[in-house]
Amino acid sequence: MSIENLDASNLALIDAEIPVIIGDGVGPEIWAATEPILTKAAALSGKKLAFFEILAGEKAFKETGSHLPEQSLEAIKKSRIALKGPLATPVGKGIRSLNVAIRQKLDLYACVRPVKWIEGVPSPVKNPSHVDMILFRENTEDVYQGLEWAASSEQAQDLINYVKQRFNVYVRPNSAIGLKPMSEFGSKRLVRMALKWALKEKRTSLTLVHKGNIMKFTEGAFRTWGYELADQEFPGLTVAESEAAQGDTRLIVKDRIADNMFMQSLLRPAEYSVLAMPNLNGDYLSDCLAGQIGGLGMAPGANISDEMAVFEATHGTAPKYVGLDKVNPSSLILSGAFMLRYLGWNEAAELIHQALKRAFAESIYTYDLARQAGCVEPVKCSEFGRAVFDRLS
Ligand code: NAP
Numbered sequence: 001m002s003i004e005n006l007d008a009s010n011l012a013l014i015d016a017e018i019p020v021i022i023g024d025g026v027g028p029e030i031w032a033a034t035e036p037i038l039t040k041a042a043a044l045s046g047k048k049l050a051f052f053e054i055l056a057g058e059k060a061f062k063e064t065g066s067h068l069p070e071q072s073l074e075a076i077k078k079s080r081i082a083l084k085g086p087l088a089t090p091v092g093k094g095i096r097s098l099n100v101a102i103r104q105k106l107d108l109y110a111c112v113r114p115v116k117w118i119e120g121v122p123s124p125v126k127n128p129s130h131v132d133m134i135l136f137r138e139n140t141e142d143v144y145q146g147l148e149w150a151a152s153s154e155q156a157q158d159l160i161n162y163v164k165q166r167f168n169v170y171v172r173p174n175s176a177i178g179l180k181p182m183s184e185f186g187s188k189r190l191v192r193m194a195l196k197w198a199l200k201e202k203r204t205s206l207t208l209v210h211k212g213n214i215m216k217f218t219e220g221a222f223r224t225w226g227y228e229l230a231d232q233e234f235p236g237l238t239v240a241e242s243e244a245a246q247g248d249t250r251l252i253v254k255d256r257i258a259d260n261m262f263m264q265s266l267l268r269p270a271e272y273s274v275l276a277m278p279n280l281n282g283d284y285l286s287d288c289l290a291g292q293i294g295g296l297g298m299a300p301g302a303n304i305s306d307e308m309a310v311f312e313a314t315h316g317t318a319p320k321y322v323g324l325d326k327v328n329p330s331s332l333i334l335s336g337a338f339m340l341r342y343l344g345w346n347e348a349a350e351l352i353h354q355a356l357k358r359a360f361a362e363s364i365y366t367y368d369l370a371r372q373a374g375c376v377e378p379v380k381c382s383e384f385g386r387a388v389f390d391r392l393s
Pocket of ligand 1: 033085086087088089090099295296297312313314315316317318322327328329331368
């Protein structure tokens with residue numbers, strides 16, 4: 001399986017048993033709403049889908065003493081596919097992100113997030129239908145690699161002394177220190193996946209999003225490596241924006257500095273299609289774009305390598321809503337539909353999209369969308385799940 005299968009029914013699977021991490025916080029609530037929808041959609045299209053739980057997060061810690069048991073990682077490796085709810089990470093202390101750990105340990109090097117408005121979903125922007133982008137975010141490097149040391153720690157002090165001695169660079173004493181590694185290999189494989197997908201889907205452009213004016217040798221290099229890869233590996237199929245003629249039918253490769261891209265995504269979203277970017281930019285920009293199509297409750301995602309894929313809701317554990325049966329399960333439902341497409345089960349995925357559309361057309365909204373729409377009484381998370389389930393046909 002690979003990203004190239006995203007819209008191809010080239011897997012002969014008619015049965016699938018998929019490991020699922022239900023997750024922390026609102027994870028159990030959104031999963032309870034999602035599971036029946038996925039299994040019914042599969043059944044309606046003549047497939048048999050089942051899930052088995054694997055542990056990660058707080059539940060795993062309670063039951064096994066480990067937040068991320070080796071057994072769970074092994075189950076994903078064996079199945080080569082999984083679905084996952086949100087996992088909590090404390091700020092400024094405690095365990096490092098389990099989400100990042102899963103991505104790094106399984107080398108799921110691309111975080112892939114399609115951002116497309118669904119008719120009937122209230123949005124804060126005038127033309128949400130102009131938003132149809134897919135983000136490819138590098139998932140294993142950058143400041144997310146976890147190379148940072150606390151202020152006043154021995155390690156931070158050693159690094160401060162080292163850069164003073166070796167490079168004659170002054171860093172304020174007792175500063176915290178973080179490193180931002182970005183490699184040619186890591187950047188190029190991410191851009192390669194995005195370009196292959198863009199070409200296969202006949203998209204019009206791929207935009208490299210970077211902050212290379214400031215971080216010249218990391219983010220600036222990401223831009224250089226991206227253009228280089230397009231040129232070397234996809235000659236004749238791609239063209240740099242600066243060299244494209246009017247009406248050029250090749251895939252246009254362009255780049256935007258990240259701060260400008262945030263503005264462009266609001267003012268001229270129709271001009272952007274496939275986006276490839278380093279880790280931190282992708283984290284920020286995907287939530288920003290999710291806001292335009294209704295919010296984090298509407299944003300699906302996946303972490304993908306050439307070998308396997310873990311599909312997950314873009315949002316976190318939404319701590320203030322835990323146990324209230326309130327949040328929007330659509331992000332996980334759509335991540336499940338994305339997973340079905342990856343399996344080549346396009347018909348099942350399409351049924352889910354249609355059922356969601358029908359629910360939204362009747363203004364059946366959880367609190368987040370009702371708040372945006374105004375004057376609509378919100379339904380609960382479980383009621384929304386039931387409404388979508390009932391509209392699957
Ligand atoms: P969050 O859990 O994504 O929630 C931020 C806000 O987004 C919520 O307060 C809510 O907005 C909205 N939201 C999130 N999920 C929603 C849903 N299903 N339906 C409707 N609205 C939803 O982010 P956070 O509060 O910054 O982070 C909480 C924890 O989650 C942290 O431990 C963080 O590390 C973790 N996290 C995990 C993942 C992951 O597992 N992949 C991703 C991000 C964060 P309103 O308040 O406006 O209603």
